[in-house]
Amino acid sequence: MPIVTVKMLEGRNDDQKRALIEQITSTVVETVDATPESVTVIIEEMKPTHLGKAGKRPSDA
Template sequence: MPLVHIDLIEGRSTDQLRQLVKDVTNAVSKNTGAPAEHIHIVLNEMRPDRYSDGGVLRSDQK
């Protein structure tokens, strides 16, 4: 049972997330042989003011 965790900044549409999990499921199934129904994906969406790169909050970046 593959378990995939994906962390990303919030702001994508439900349709974009739907396509993401579909594509990831297909890739994991193809490369591991696991049936799609046994692949689990957890999406962790972070607010831009809760993520930093280079010491600057994403919400403060231009």
């Protein structure tokens, strides 16, 4: 029952999100011997004001 969560900056379009979910599902099925029905993929978008790398936010760059 793999559950995959992808956290990424907001801004991708719907085609990218659909492709991401489809292809991550395929990748999980192929690499760890899971059935497609057992795989759940969740996308969680982050705002550029809510994320920092080395203490800096994309919104402050």
